[in-house]
Amino acid sequence: MQPLDLNSLRQLDSAHHLHPFTHHGQLRERGTHVIRAAKGSTLIDETGRELIDGLAGLWCVNVGYGRDEIVSAVSEQMRTLSFYPSFFNSTTEPAIRLAARLADLAPPGLEQVFFCNSGSEANETALKLIRAYWKLRGRERKRVVLSRTYAYHGVGLASSSLTGLPNCQEPFDLPLPGFVHVPGPYAYAAGRAAQDAEAYGQECIAETERTIASVGAEEIAAMFVEPIQGAGGVIVPPNGYLSALRELCRRHEILFVADEVITGFGRLGAWFASELWSLEPDLLTLAKGVTSGYIPLGGVMLRGEIGEVLESATLAHGFTYTGHPVACAAGLANLEILERERLIPRVRDDIGPRFQGALGALADHPAVAEVRGFGLIGAFELRHPPSGPLRSAAPGTMGAEFYELARSEGVIARGIRDLVAMSPPLVVTYEELDRLFGGIRRALDRFWSGETTVDV
Ligand SMILES: Cc1ncc(COP(=O)(O)O)c(C=O)c1O
Incomplete structure (x- = not known):
């Protein structure tokens, strides 16, 4: 395939390609940003420029880009058996092996997995x-x-209904009936100081308890919980909150679903966040880091008793690509790398604390109102700069501006409302972390001086 030049790419993109979570009017004005190649934690864009990928793609490229082992496993599987479904009593070896491997790694009691293609x-x-x-x-x-x-659980009609972000719901007249939201423990957004977060967490629990009482526990099937809320703004649960929530669900016979689409596969320094907070989920959903994004793959893991009940019926549910052998081969190779290179202990003991140290140090910047994080995920909240157009920017718009500034400083971080989120690959080197935070600091200085316009 002959590469096209940047202008042709932008014209074709503008004419034919719809992007997710994008304002297409703005995209057409600014032109799309085309990434050509990547290795480790470093991207190369269309102009040949290097950028540190502070978001691991979309919180997913845990083992970093360009891993030959995954490429070889995928191409070998494609040559041997490019596809065969898992419907109607059939399946393939990679699907069986990955299911067994996940059962080994998952929190105790989650013995079975149903595969699909994404977190949604x-x-x-x-x-x-x-x-x-x-x-x-x-x-x-x-x-x-x-x-x-502030939850994010995906974009299907029902998973958007689970999501607790107004911009994901209002345009589509969601949530559907039967989806009820209780407060996420986002103390900062509630105007509470960081030292007040624990008390705020308990208030959220009390409110959840009131909601359960008013809906009636006999009507409530389940509660979906991201152990750390990612796309909603990296909301780290205050002490005592998750254990109280788990206990509440258990007491009222409400199934507890841990959505570990971001938190699974090492980002927090454990295979799953459920281990860190002893959540013992009834179901666990996964995607992203299971293949480090090399091939789409998702899954739902079930507690044994749930699996046994479901076995008494034929459930007409499944996707053509449920258990796709190529995706499962990618998953197996990816898990092998995570384990062999001891990337999870690395997050827990080495690169995670280093990342949190650099993140915490941003708190001394006047533009930063709060920092929070865990393992290899983190975020900081922005203050309005004292001068320039952003001084009176509408609420929720500063993150997008900061994203552009950071990118012009050679760093990809995610702007969410008025905050900035980061989750680099688990293989990120010390030197790359220095470049990441160096770029963030330069962008913060420019942001604080009121700058908004940048080259795209
Ligand atoms: C916690 C969580 N759940 C579900 C999803 C949806 O996953 P996907 O985009 O693969 O459908 C995401 C995506 O960011 C997520 O962060």
């Missing part, structure tokens, strides 16, 4: 399995599903 599909699948489970148990009144404000 994993949550859609979990919702259907939960409905079937309660129905098979003769408890069909249990239909309502709880999730939290």
Whole structure:
């Protein structure tokens, strides 16, 4: 394939390509940013410029870019058997092996996995399995599903309904009936000081308890919980909050679903965040880091008893590519790298603390109102600069401006409302971390001086 020049690419993109989560009017004005290649944690864009990928693609490229082992596993699998479904009593060896491997790695009790292609599909699948489970148990009144404000669980009609972000719902007239949101423990957004976060967490629990009482526990099927809320703004649970939430669900027979699409596969220094907070989830959804984004793959893991109940029926659910052998081969090779290179202990003991140290040091910058993070994920909240157009920027718009400034400083970080989120690959080197935070600091200085216009 002959590479096209940047102008042709931009013209074709503008004419034919719709992007997710994008304002296309703005995109056409500024022109799309084309990435050509990547290695480790470093991207190369269309102009040949290097950028540190502070977001690991979209919180997913855990083992870094350009890993030959995954490329070889995928191409070998494509040559041997490019595809065969797992429907109707058939399957393939990579799907079986990956299912068994995940059962080994997952928190105790989660023994089975249903594969799909994405995090959204994993949550859609979990919702259907939960409905079937309660129905098979003769408890069909249990239909309502709880999730939290600032949650992100995907973009299907039901998974968007679980999501607790107004911009994901208003344009589509969501949530659907039966989806109820309780407060996520986002103390900063509630105007509470960091030292008040624990008390705020307990207030969220009390509010959740009131909601359960008003809906009626006999009507509530499940609660979906990201252990750390990622796309909603890297909301780290305050002490005591998750254990209280877990206990509440257990007490009211509400299935507890840990959405580990971001937190799984090492980002927090453990295979799964559920281990860190002893969540013992009834179901666990996964995607992203299971293949480090090399090939799309998602899955839902189930507690044994749920699997047993579901076994009494043929469930007409599944995607053509459920258990795709090539995606599963990528997953196996990826897990092998995570383990062999001891990347998870590296996050826990070495690169995670180093990342948190550099992130915490940003708190001394006048533009930074709060920093928070865990392992290899973090965020900082922006203050309005004292001068320039951003001084009176509308709420929720500063993150996007900062993203542009950071990119012009050679760094990709994600602007969310008025905050900036980061989650670099688990292989990020010391030197790359220095470049990441160096770029962020330069961008903060420019931001604070009121600058907004940058070369794209
Ligand atoms: C916690 C969480 N759940 C679900 C999803 C949806 O995953 P996907 O974009 O693969 O559908 C995401 C995506 O960012 C996520 O962060």
